[in-house]
Amino acid sequence: xxxxxxxxxxxxxxxxxxxxxxxxxxxxxxxxxxxxxxxxxxxxxxxxxxxxxxxxxxxxxxxxxxxxxxxxxxxxxxxxxxxxxxxxxxxxxxxxxxxxxxxxxxxxxxxxxxxxxxxxxxxxxxxxxxxxxxxxxxxxxxxxxxxxxxxxxxxxxxxxxxxxxxxxxxxxxxxxxxxxxxxxxxxxxxxxxxxxxxxxxxxxxxxxxxxxxxxxxxxxxxxxxxxxxxxxxxxxxxx
Amino acid sequence: xxxxxxxxxxxxxxxxxxxxxxxxxxxxxxxxxxxxxxxxxxxxxxxxxxxxxxxxxxxxxxxxxxxxxxxxxxxxxxxxxxxxxxxxxxxxxxxxxxxxxxxxxxxxxxxxxxxxxxxxxxxxxxxxxxxxxxxxxxxxxxxxxxxxxxxxxxxxxxxxxxxxxxxxxxxxxxxxxxxxxxxxxxxxxxxxxxxxxxxxxxxxxxxxxxxxxxxxxx
Numbered sequence: 001x002x003x004x005x006x007x008x009x010x011x012x013x014x015x016x017x018x019x020x021x022x023x024x025x026x027x028x029x030x031x032x033x034x035x036x037x038x039x040x041x042x043x044x045x046x047x048x049x050x051x052x053x054x055x056x057x058x059x060x061x062x063x064x065x066x067x068x069x070x071x072x073x074x075x076x077x078x079x080x081x082x083x084x085x086x087x088x089x090x091x092x093x094x095x096x097x098x099x100x101x102x103x104x105x106x107x108x109x110x111x112x113x114x115x116x117x118x119x120x121x122x123x124x125x126x127x128x129x130x131x132x133x134x135x136x137x138x139x140x141x142x143x144x145x146x147x148x149x150x151x152x153x154x155x156x157x158x159x160x161x162x163x164x165x166x167x168x169x170x171x172x173x174x175x176x177x178x179x180x181x182x183x184x185x186x187x188x189x190x191x192x193x194x195x196x197x198x199x200x201x202x203x204x205x206x207x208x209x210x211x212x213x214x215x216x217x218x219x220x221x222x223x224x225x226x227x228x229x230x231x232x233x234x235x236x237x238x239x
Numbered sequence: 240x241x242x243x244x245x246x247x248x249x250x251x252x253x254x255x256x257x258x259x260x261x262x263x264x265x266x267x268x269x270x271x272x273x274x275x276x277x278x279x280x281x282x283x284x285x286x287x288x289x290x291x292x293x294x295x296x297x298x299x300x301x302x303x304x305x306x307x308x309x310x311x312x313x314x315x316x317x318x319x320x321x322x323x324x325x326x327x328x329x330x331x332x333x334x335x336x337x338x339x340x341x342x343x344x345x346x347x348x349x350x351x352x353x354x355x356x357x358x359x360x361x362x363x364x365x366x367x368x369x370x371x372x373x374x375x376x377x378x379x380x381x382x383x384x385x386x387x388x389x390x391x392x393x394x395x396x397x398x399x400x401x402x403x404x405x406x407x408x409x410x411x412x413x414x415x416x417x418x419x420x421x422x423x424x425x426x427x428x429x430x431x432x433x434x435x436x437x438x439x440x441x442x443x444x445x446x447x448x449x450x451x452x453x454x455x456x457x
Binding site: 160 | 379382386389390391396399400402403404406407410411435439442443446450453454456
């Protein structure tokens with residue numbers, strides 16, 4: 001049987017239908033403060049997973065660009081970074097909704113202390129870095145130079161982003177799970193931390209949202225590849 | 240390998256000594272910033288003192304290190320291109336900028352302690368942290384300056400590119416410098432923080448050496 005090459009798009013659609021239906025209707029653990037808002041796990045945390053995976057793709061294509069100076073890879077790197085930023089903004093938005101009904105109301109945290117959250121700072125750094133990446137891209141008129149210099153910045157910035165997202169939040173106190181004191185490593189991947197009922201929707205949700213992000217990115221990439229057709233070297237089209 | 244690095248360093252030092260206006264410019268910048276600060280506030284609480292100190296370091300570094308690539312004209316870069324390898328060039332720049340920034344940091348610490356109140360209880364330890372911090376900040380901005388120099392010599396771009404990247408380092412440094420204000424740390428946390436900062440510094444130097452050859456090609 002011939003495998004349909006758009007199988008992953010169908011998978012993304014089905015997984016997201018499952019995420020939304022299952023996420024709102026299936027049984028969840030009842031925890032104080034969180035209550036039903038725990039369902040936001042399927043949307044909020046999945047956004048950050050999607051963002052990191054898209055930024056990693058952008059990073060990988062930047063390295064690939066510097067290895068062969070193929071303009072195609074620059075387009076890939078740019079669009080994955082753009083989609084990653086969109087996921088980051090959505091992650092912030094879903095987080096803000098979650099904060100407004102848990103930390104602010106039930107734990108009576110001030111906005112100031114929420115803004116000092118190490119994870120929020122890490123995410124803000126990520127968005128600022130990619131904001132700077134697009135500003136840098138905008139300051140060039142020469143296409144090859146733009147591709148090369150922005151690839152260098154993308155690689156450097158991503159490597160610097162890593163400690164700020166993965167190491168620093170583990171060292172200092174935080175309201176998020178995974179801080180010292182809550183004796184867990186990465187809370188999303190730790191089996192002891194997340195209830196089985198949550199995991200049944202959470203993992204499909206992560207895969208579904210990430211695939212959706214990649215899908216949107218590939219559409220934007222194809223559009224730009226068509227627009228810049230004259231700039232690209234002749235390459236045999238992939239079957 | 241080492242000889243060209245030494246020659247490049249010597250060239251930078253000679254240039255600095257002959258065009259003294261830039262050096263004095265930075266010194267004046269530090270002095271006037273600290274002076275304005277001392278006029279506007281009476282007594283600073285330790286946390287605020289610490290925060291303001293590192294912010295001043297950040298801006299001093301942007302000013303001191305920015306010109307390291309911006310001053311090199313296209314013709315000069317072409318000349319370097321023909322006589323040295325990119326790795327030698329970036330290593331020379333890094334060494335020069337780190338030394339310059341450590342000097343500037345210590346000067347600003349001195350002025351800061353004279354003009355403002357001094358909540359530091361362990362002066363030697365804080366001076367050590369300042370040296371480490373100045374070196375770390377200048378490492379990042381050396382590479383940012385190299386990138387910004389390619390983008391039509393745009394000096395404002397250095398701040399835009401550098402600030403998000405420097406934030407994690409700066410947070411760690413502010414945390415670490417609390418040690419000098421008698422703040423109690425968890426057993427081993429101080430060593431962990433210092434190790435993390437040094438590790439990040441080595442990472443930045445490694446990235447600079449790997450990535451600079453791509454920036455250098457025209």
